[in-house]
Amino acid sequence: MTSKALLAATALVAITLSLPAAAAELTVGFSQIGSESGWRAAETSVSKSEAAKRKVTLKIADAQQKQENQIKAIRSFIAQGVDAIFLAPVVSSGWDAVLKEAKEAKIPVVLLDRDIDPSGKELYLTAVTSDxxxxxxxxxxxxxxxxxxxxxxxxxxxxxxxxxxxxxxxxxxxxxxxxxxxxxxxxxxxxxxxxxxxxxxxxxxxxxxxxxxxxxxxxxxxxxxxxxxxxxxxxxxxxxxxxxxxxxxxxxxxxxxxxxxxxxxxxxxxTPNMAGPALDAIMAYKAKGTVPPKWIQTESKLYxxxxxxxxxxxxxxxxxx
Amino acid sequence: MMPTMMQRLLQGRGLAQIVALLVILAIDRAVSPQFFDVRMQDGRLFGSLIDVLNRGAPVALLALGMVLVIATRGIDLSVGAVMAIAGAIAASLADAYGLPLALAAALGAGLLCGLWNGFLVAVLGIQPIVATLILMVAGRGVAQLITEGRIVTFTASDLVWLGNGAVLGVPTPVVVVFGMLVVTGAVVRGSALGLLIEATGGNARASELAGIGTRAMILAVYVWCGLCAALAGVIAAADIMGADANNAGLWLELDAILAVVIGGTSLFGGRFSLVLAMVGALIIQAMNTGILLSGYPPEFNLLVKAAVVLIVLLLQSPRFASAGAVLGRARQ
The missing domain is CATH 3.40.50.2300 (Response regulator)
Structure with missing residues (x-):
């Protein structure tokens, strides 16, 4: 086998390997606050099942209630080149620098459950929260x-x-x-x-x-x-x-x-299902470029x-x- | 004349604390007229005064262990985390294995935690604040692992009784605190042990040279502190019929230290008083209950607490008392 043929073969293999992966599967990094409450634990488990339902690979980083851990997690998600980042911010301020890095890397960020200071409005795609x-x-x-x-x-x-x-x-x-x-x-x-x-x-x-x-x-x-x-x-x-x-x-x-x-x-x-609407928004954004509204409000149902x-x-x- | 009498009164051991407690109770009565009303409810005494005793029980138990640790010139920051661990263990085991095993496992875990702290301080010579900080951080993580981050609830009625039951109308936690106080008092004051602990705290090196096994003393007080904390954790879990690893005992180590300090035991070690540490815990709880009864907006809670603590500590300060005396003389 000539070296040219080998090269072509490897290229072909590489294409066949990467193509379906890029088309169907998204990888989302989720910086979760930590186990501060039972609701948090439920949000994490519902996020996993919602991601699995949509065949999205969800990488969850537990920040143990510390902002510096969340910033580290976001930086590592950027380095890994994920398709989107979900962030459940532990505090509302101090996110500008790291969210700018995500924006420069063209990775959309979706806030889950909590909003951040208005100064960062341009730095994320949408926020899924309850009112x-x-x-x-x-x-x-x-x-x-x-x-x-x-x-x-x-x-x-x-x-x-x-x-x-x-x-x-x-x-x-x-x-x-x-x-x-x-x-x-x-x-x-x-x-x-x-x-x-x-x-x-x-x-x-x-x-x-x-x-x-x-x-x-x-x-x-x-x-x-x-x-x-x-x-x-x-x-x-x-x-x-x-x-x-x-x-x-x-x-x-x-x-x-x-x-x-x-x-x-x-x-x-x-509702602990914040990731569902967020994943839908990201998938529509990635597939058709649909920009979701800045705020996706979840239902507050009375039981x-x-x-x-x-x-x-x-x-x-x-x-x- | 008056200031010197005041001075002598306030410097009398324990008087400042008891006066402070009475003043706070009087203020409680002023903000809430029914404060001293006590009646029976389902075979249990019921009233704000009972709440003070009952709600103060966990901090009182922590203070009982903490006061001995502080007497050796140590400190134990991990008691809140140990509470969380013990509560988590008791709640996880109570329904399946019954109270004796659940209690033994929870208290055993407390002993182990104390042994670990004591080992770091007494054997490895790590400074107490750093040594116990390790377990303060890691311990809550351990508790969260046990409960998997959830609130583990249980229905075992004998464990519930530890938090919500009563002995002759007196809430069980209060009885437990009293029992532990008597046991601790009998052990440390009924023998030379208390004196040896004070000597260790006063001057460890001199005590060592005088033949006191200071290492064993230090190890023992941390183990006792761990045990008290575990008991407090079991009671806290029994109270809400569930183990809340995230919140059980959170920041209570600070309340326990405060109770000991209000009780007149110096952070530099040496002389200590078990009873006054209990009074310190009661002062803190009487203040907390008073704030809840007063109906002030919650934004003021911490401010009021800080002000009261400051006043109580000032009352005990010898310099403050002598400054008062000087001022009094100047006026004459």
């Missing part, structure tokens, strides 16, 4: 509809002070309260998004409000705090879900267990006892929440 103000409003509207004009004192378990999700979920709920004169937030305190603090704060709310007699409903910025609050109500001899209405946000499996047991009333879902909570619990249980 946390809207989530708070959905929770508020459920309560307004359920009490149907009756006077109702609400106690609020806020998320971590300063967290944008907490601020927004409060804002959305407050906007509904402002429109309904019968609703009144009598106490509001932070439960740091945790079960233990949710329980402790609810204990103090119950004592401060006449053993819970003055409380008509609890609104918690996440389900975990509500699970803690439900325990506090039970220990105080109250019946959560009946004596005191509950509405919270996130739709984690354990709240469905509580809803099925009649101890919780409603939850608003923060109550009418939605077969036991079935939802079973389906969500395995996601890693």
């Amino acid at each position: 946390s103000v809207h989530e708070g409003a959905v929770a508020g509207e459920w309560l307004a509809k359920t009490v149907a004009g009756k006077a109702c004192n609400v106690v609020e378990l806020q998320g971590t002070v300063g967290a944008s999700v907490a601020t927004n979920r409060k804002k959305g709920f407050d906007s509904v309260v402002a429109k309904n004169a019968n609703l009144k937030v009598v106490r509001s305190q932070t439960g740091d998004f945790t079960r233990a603090k949710g329980k402790e704060v609810m204990e103090s709310f119950i004592k401060a409000e006449g053993g819970g007699k003055n409380i008509c409903a609890v609104y918690a910025h996440n389900d975990d705090m509500m699970v803690g609050a439900i325990q506090a109500m039970k220990e105080a001899g109250l019946k959560p879900g009946k004596d005191i209405l509950t509405v919270s946000i996130d739709a984690v499996p354990d709240i469905f267990k509580a809803i099925a047991a009649g101890e919780a009333n409603a939850t608003v879902e923060l 109550t006892a009418a939605d077969d909570p036991q079935k939802i619990y079973d389906s969500k249980k395995g996601l890693g929440y």
Whole structure:
């Protein structure tokens, strides 16, 4: 065999190897925050299954809640020449430099779950997030509809002070309260998004409000705090879900267990499927050059006892929440 | 006349802490009129005062171990992470294997963690703050590995009882703290052990030359601290009927150190007081519960805490007391 033929053969092999790979398969690097919560774990597992469904290779880098690790991960994705980068930013600022590098390498970046400072708007393709103000409003509207004009004192378990999700979920709920004169937030305190603090704060709310007699409903910025609050109500001899209405946000499996047991009333879902819409946007962008809108809003669905909570619990249980 | 009396009173061992606790309880009563109301609810005492004792239990347990470590001029930053590990182990095992095994495994893990810290400090001679920092970081990772990043829930009623039950109406965590206080007190004050620990902290080299096994002392206090932390972790998990590896015990090492310091034990080692460390833990919790009852916006929580801690520490400062005396004399 001459050297020319060999060269041609290798070239042919190289082409046949690379062609289908380039046409059908995308490789996406996903810089995930880390295992800060069960929801995060569910987001990671749903991202994997959504990618597998679309035959996309998803490389996940766990940043252990550190921005420097995320920046390192993005740089390594750029070096590997991935087709797109998903970023769930742990903080909102400080991304300009590394996102510019991605832009120079012509790798589109999609933000998942959280947005970054407006200064970086040109540096990413789109952001797939839920609207946390809207989530708070959905929770508020459920309560307004359920009490149907009756006077109702609400106690609020806020998320971590300063967290944008907490601020927004409060804002959305407050906007509904402002429109309904019968609703009144009598106490509001932070439960740091945790079960233990949710329980402790609810204990103090119950004592401060006449053993819970003055409380008509609890609104918690996440389900975990509500699970803690439900325990506090039970220990105080109250019946959560009946004596005191509950509405919270996130739709984690354990709240469905509580809803099925009649101890919780409603939850608003923060869907863990952020990667699905993001992958669709990237695939359309890569195939046809369709530029997605700057913000893709996920649905904030309300679940109550009418939605077969036991079935939802079973389906969500395995996601890693 | 007045300032010198004040000075003498405040320098009396323990008085500043007890006065501080009473003042904080009085403030709690002022912001929340029903603060001292206590009633029975399902065979369990129920009221804000009980909450202070009950919610303060984990930090009190941590402080009980921490005070001995600090007395040897050490510090243990890993107790929060050890809590997370112990809680994760207990929650994972309770339903399948029952309480005795789950508790033994959780406490065993705490002992091992303490042994590791003690080994680094006493045998390898690594500075305590660095040595225990390793486990503070790695330990939470270990706990997350055990729970796979989820909140592991359980239903085993005997484990739940450890967090939510009661003995003669008194919440179990409070009983556990009291029991541990009595045991620790009996061991360190009923023998020369406490004195040897204080000597080790006061001057390790001199103590060594005087024939005290300082290495064994240091190893022992870290092991005890690990055990206390594990117990606190089991109680914290039992309280919420689940192990939350991300949040259980988070930053509680700082509260424990603060409780010890408020209790008048110096970070430079030497003399220590178990009871005053407990009072320190109660001061912290009375303040936390008061803030929750007050209805102030949560943005003020940390500011109020910082101000109260500053005042309590100032009250104990001998220089502050003598400065007060000088000012008083100048006025006369």
